[in-house]
Amino acid sequence: MKLDRRTFIELSVGFSVGAGTGILLSPVNWKLMDDMTIWSQELWPRYQLGGLKGQLPQRGEVTHVDSVCTLCPGGCGITVRKVGDRATKIEGRAGYPVNDGGICILGAAGLQLLYGPWRVPGPLRRAGQRGAGQWEQVSWEEAIAEAVKKLAALRGEGNAHTVACMLGSDRGTVPQLFARFMKAFGSPNLMRTATAEDTYELTLGLMQGVTSSVGYDLERANFILSFGSGLIEGWGSPVRVIKAHSIWRSANVKERATVVQIEPRLSNTAAKADRWYPINPGTEGALALGLAHVIIKESLYDDNFIRNHTFGFENGTDATGKGYMGFKRLVLTKYTPEAVSRMTGLSSSKIINLARAFARAKYPLAVWGRGKGTMPGSVYECMAVHALNALVGNINRPGGVWARPKVATQGWPEVSQDATAWTGYGMPRLDGAGTKRYPLTGHRPERLFQMASEKPGAVEALLVHEADPYYTTLDSQAVARAFENIPFVVSFSSYMDETAHHADLILPNHHYLERWEDCPTPVGLQKPLLGLLRPVVAPQFDTKHAGDTLMTIARALGGTIANAFPWEDYEGLLKETLADQWDTLEETGYVEQAGYTPPAWEQAFGTPSGKFEFYVSAFDQVGMTMRKDVGYLPHYEPVKPEGDAALYPLVLIPTDLMRLADGPVGNPPFCTKTLEETELKGNDLFVEVNPETAADHGLSEGQYATLETPKDTAKVLVHLFEGIMPGVIGIPKGLGHTGYDDYLAGKGVNANSLLGVVEDPISGLCATWGIRAKLTRV
C-alpha cells in the first residue's frame, strides 16, 4: 500500500483518537493518578521533615521546669514546658521578682540555641589552620590532658603569668572559680568584659565611697530622663525595664510618668518617649551639666540633701587647708544654657524647660548608659548624670538611684599559693588595671588584646568562658592580630562562636538549660536577688560543666593548685557555698530580699567626708592627682571620635536593637527572622542615613555604599531614615558573625570591626560612642 501524505495523516489522527479514547476508558490511568496523589502525600513527611521521619512531634507527659535565663545579664525567671524529655517552649516565669511572667525575644528563642547545630558537640582539638573550622573530636580525658600539659609547661618555664583568662562576668560561683584558679595557678591576668555597669560602679565608688552596683528604682520614678539609654532596647534587665515602661505609659494618671529621651537617633525608646531631644552625639555630659546649671541657678535642687549630705557643692577648703572650687561655681560659670546649647545643638529654652520639669517632678530619675549599656563609656559623663540625681536628692530614695552592695565573698577557704603561683600572681597585670595610672579599674579587656598584638609572648595562653571577645571587642582586626600572637586559646563555650572558632581547644560547657548554677542579682535591679539555674534537660551533647572542667584541670596540675579545689564536684561546691540558702533555692528557685531598702543618707556614704562628694576627694587618696580643680568635679570632657573630620565627614554610631543580640550569644534564627526589611536584605546590612545627608552624598534608598572608618571598610545598603540626625550614620550591632553557622554567619557587617577603642582617662575602659566615617556610592 502506498502511504501518501493524506493517508498518513488520516491514519495518525484515527490512531490518536482511538488511543486517546482507549486510555480514557481504561481504569489504569485513574488508578495511577490516585496512587500518585497518595504516594506524593505520604512521601512528603518521610522525606521532607528532616529528622522527623514522617512522625509528628512525639507526645509525652507534659511537665514544667523553672530555671533562670542567662542569655543576657538580665537574669529572668523562666518556665520551660517539657513533653517527655524534650523541652518544647520557654516562657517567662510568673511571679519571678525580675520579670513576672514576661519574656524577651531572645529568651523565648532559647531552645533554638539548646538544640541548634551551632552547639559544640564535645571536646574538640584544632586539626587544621586556626579558624579553618577543622576539628578533631577527642575524649574529655585527652582534651583535659592537653590543656594540663600546656598550662603545666608554661608554669614550669616560669611563665604562669602569661596565662590570661577572659570571662563574661565576675559574679557567681563559676567566675569566682576561675578567679581562684588564676590565683592558685599564678597569673594576675584575669579579665572580664566591661560594660556601662563598670563605669557606674566606679562613679558610685568615687562619689559615694561604696563598693556597689547601680540599681534603679524604675517602677516608682515618674520623670525619667534617659541619656541615650535604650530603655526598651535591652538596657538593664530588659523585661523588667519594659515592664516599668508600661507602668510609665499606664492610662492610670497616678502611675503615668514622663519619659524624655536624649539621643541623636529616634530609637524605639525615643519613639515611645513623651519627648525626644536629639543632641550632637557624645555631648550627653554637657547637657547634664547644662541642666544642673538651671537647677542650681533657680534653686530647684533638694536643699536638705545638698546642704547636709554633700561635699564639694560650694567652694571650700579641704583638711589640708587647700582651697577648691565647688560644683556650683563650675556649673554656673561654664555650663550656661547658651554654652550648652552650642555644644549639644539643643536650644537654650528646651534646656531650661527640661531642667525645670525634671527638678519639679516628684520622683525624677536620670539614667545613664548608652543603648543596651554594653559599652563602658565616659566616667565624667556618668558623674555628670549622677550629679543630676544628687541635685534632686534621689540617691537611695524611692524612685531614685540605689547603691546595691556587691557581695564578693563566697566563704571559701583562702588559696595557699606555692612559690611559682606567688611570683606569677605578683607580676603586674598586662592591662595596667589597678596600677598607678588606672588605680580604680579592675579589668581592661581591650588593653589585653592590644598588649597581645603589640608584644608577642605577652599572652601565651588564653582561657575564655562565657565571653566572645573575638566578636564583641571593638577594633576586631586588632583582636584578630592579638589572637595570632596567642599560641594557645582554650574556649569553654557551648556554642561555636567566633572565639571558639579561633581556639585550639574547646572544652564545651553545658548549655544554660542543662546545668546547675547560681545567678546573682541582675543588672540594674535595686534589690538583691539570687536565682538558681537547674538542668531542664539532660546534656544533649558530650559536654561538661565548666566548673567541673576547671576543677579537673586544677587537680591534674596538682600541688597547691589541686589543694585550692577541695570539692568533689561543682554541684557539691554549689550546695556548700549556698549553704543555708540552698533549700529555699532548690524549692523556689530564688532567694530575694523583698524588704531591702538602701541605707539612709546618714549612713550611705563611705567617702572621706562621709558625704556624697561632688568634689571627689578619693582621687587624691588613690594617687590620681588632678592638675586642676575641675578634674575632681563632674565636668564635660568630650570623647573625641577617632578619625580626621576632613577625610571622614560623617559620624558613625552603633545602634542597639532589641531583636538583635549583640553580646557573646549569637542571634537565634527566630530573632534574625524578625529583623525589618530595612535592616537586613539577603546578607546585606542597612545603615541608617538622614535623607538630607544621603542627598549630599548622592545616595538613595536601597543603594549600595562603601562605609569607611579609620578601622575598617564595609559594603552596606543605605536606608533613608528621617529619625536620624543629619551627618550621623547608624549601624546595628549584632550582625557580621563568622561563627555559629549560616543561619547567622555571613549576614551583615560586624559594627565592632568599624569602631575603635578610645580610652577613658579615669577608668582606662573603652569610652567610645562612635567613630568618624565616610560613605560613598559604590
Added chain:
Amino acid sequence: MKEAHHGEGDEKTYKFGMVIDLDKCTGCGACMVACMAENNISFRKDETDKLRSNFWMRVYKISNGLPFPDTEVSYIPRPCMHCEGYDHHHATPCVSVCPATVTDYNHETGIVSQIYTRCFGCRYCMAACPYHVRVFNWWDPRWPKGMEKYLNPDVSVRMRGVVEKCSFCFHRYQRAKNKAYAEGRRELREDEYQTACTQACPAGAITFGDLNDPHHKVYKLKKDPNAFRLLEKLGTNPKVYYVSTTDWVRKASDAYTGKQGEGVTPG
C-alpha cells in the same frame, strides 16, 4: 446561648478577641518569637524577603513621615483579626472565598479556623484577607538537625502548598477546655486560656479574653475612647482592637493616605 448558631445546644459560647495597647508596645518582637516557638513555625536561612516569610504574628513599623526631628514611629502587632463580619454581605473575607471549607468562622469561640489538610493552596483567602495575615508555605519546613526536638506536639507542622495563619492558639483553648471539663466545669476562667503572644509580651500590651464577657478585661478595654480596629470601613468586624493615644496612629488604622506628614509611611 443566643450566638450558638453552630453550637451544641447548651455549649458555652465565647467571642475571643484581643486589645493591643500601642502606647505600651515597644516593638521588641517577643510576641513574634513566642508565636513561632508555640506554633512550630518554620524558618529558613534567609528570611529577608518578607513576602515569602512566615509570620502568624507580625509587628509592623509605621512612621508619621515627618522630617527630622519631628519624625515619630509606632509599632503595630498584627495577629489574625478573626473577623466576625456582620451579615451575609459582610462576611469573614477569607471564609467567604474558600472553595474547600478549609477555613470557617467558629461561633462557639469566634475563632477563624484553618484546616491544613483540606487546603490545596489556591490562595483565594490570601487575596481576600485585607490584613495580610495569611501565609503560604512555599517550601516544606526543615529544621536544622536536632532542632525538631523542640516542636510542640499540640500543633501540627504544615507542608508545602498550604496556607496557614494565626489560630489564637486554638490548641490552648482545647487544652484549657479539656482541663475544665475534667474538673467538672463548663466555663473557662479568663486566665485559663491565653494566647502565646499575650503571655509572652513583656510590656503587657496584649490583653486577650472574651469580648462578650463583662468580667473580662478586654470587654472594658475595647470601649476605650482611643480604641480602634484596622480597616473598619471594610465591614470585616475584626476582633482585634488597638488602643493608641497618638492621633496619626489612629488615623493610620483606616489606611489614610494624605499628603506626606499627614498620613503614614512604612517605617
